[in-house]
Amino acid sequence: MSGSSPWLEEAKASIAEAHAAGRMPHAVLIQAAAGIGGDSLATWTAQLVLCTARRPDSLAARSRSGQPGGGGGPCGECVSCRRVAEGQHPDLTAVRLGEDSQQIRIEQIRELCAELALTSHQGGYKVAIIDPADVLNRFAANALLKTLEEPPPRTVLVLVAAQPSRLPATLTSRCQRIRVRRPTRGESLAWLEGTRGPGDWNDVLDLIGEAPVAAASLDPAAVGTLRAEALRTLGEIRAGAADPVQTAESWSRSELPLRLLCLENWLTECIRRGLGASAHAPELRATTHSPSADSVINTRALFRLLDEVRELKVALAAPINRSLALESLLRSMQA
Ligand SMILES: [Zn+2]
Missing domain, CATH: 3.40.50.300 (P-loop containing nucleotide triphosphate hydrolases)
Incomplete structure (x- = not known):
């Protein structure tokens, strides 16, 4: 370091x-x-x-x-x-x-x-x-x-x-x-740029949280690609255009923790949008990858999914069948 x-x-x-x-x-x-x-x-x-x-x-x-x-x-x-x-x-x-x-x-x-x-x-x-x-x-x-x-x-x-x-x-x-x-976001960014050089570190930190030392082991460009791909796939699963079984298998094979973070962020964003609409929250940070309004699933189901993602994250290193657990989770997201 x-x-x-x-x-x-x-x-x-x-x-x-x-x-x-x-x-x-x-x-x-x-x-x-x-x-x-x-x-x-x-x-x-x-x-x-x-x-x-x-x-x-x-x-x-x-x-x-x-x-x-x-x-x-x-x-x-x-x-x-x-x-x-x-x-x-x-x-x-x-x-x-x-x-x-x-x-x-x-x-x-x-x-x-x-x-x-x-x-x-x-x-x-x-x-x-x-x-x-x-x-x-x-x-x-x-x-x-x-x-x-x-x-x-x-x-x-x-x-x-x-x-x-x-x-x-x-x-x-x-x-x-x-x-x-x-660290503050500013401190994290300054440290990452000093240690690893320029890059879209802000996006990496948005995904993994305020953990600059963990972020330093990642390649911001690769993370950006992975995130865009994961969000596209989640949208497709919602629309019935992607197969949860295949997705679960391919996700389990590489970078599963990062992909689960994408899923967690996606669900959180859905929930914020859903709650925001009902509570008339004036400001919701819109990102290019935000789920569209029509994809908002009912909030209770979203919270349940979020719990499942978090449980899966904790269980990740344990000897469970990751692919099966993820598959059932993705299935329950289908419209
Ligand atoms: Zn010494």
Whole structure:
């Protein structure tokens, strides 16, 4: 992640201040919506703690002297900082979701705790990143709680979670919570243009939401094409001119999450139009791809469909028959 991310600055400042003052908590819980850079803030925190170029003493001195930057940050250039960025630092352990797994399991946490109990290679801190932490299963969370209750000296655990409420309060209460605010549209656009260059980023963000880091992994032109094609197909399905079975099959084969977002946005737009008409809402944002007024299905059915799309999005990674679930959803859209 490059470029300036002003929406992370407040969080960075509070972590750096605690670190500089020698009050670095044993456990930090970074609360950040998906796709806005919670992972890069976790990496930055690991760099801060493991950086060998800026010692805490000099940071504290700088902080006391009132120089800008408060607690300062990691240099980003020393061997330690570079190894952390590459995920190769011997005193940094990262726990992530395994392939095809929806949970972080107790074995992963046991391994982590055993690793944290060892002496650090560099003679300083040991750092663990658990990302995403809100998918710790119950057993894993219990195992982690033991370590949080009696943390080995000079260890820092960094948990990243979009929905910390999914974690037991016994666990979250042991962590210092750092909330990352959502970027504004202007910040997202500036960051995307700085990181990825010019493009129709506004359209990408309209589709996926205010998640610039997630947007950066997409190609705006390809997203535009996909969106236009998905909306055309949805119109055809409504008119009985496209086959839900074929559509479900082809959608399931590629870019299903993006296509479901198109469907979700399409339904939301239908609902807004329907509600707008009845409530005389003066302003409805018209887009070139808005469903036409005559395609407005009854609002209750639309809400039901919207619920189904959202359920399908959540279930996406689970081993369900995506094509079948999508097919039944598309079928119920037919006029
Ligand atoms: Zn450094």
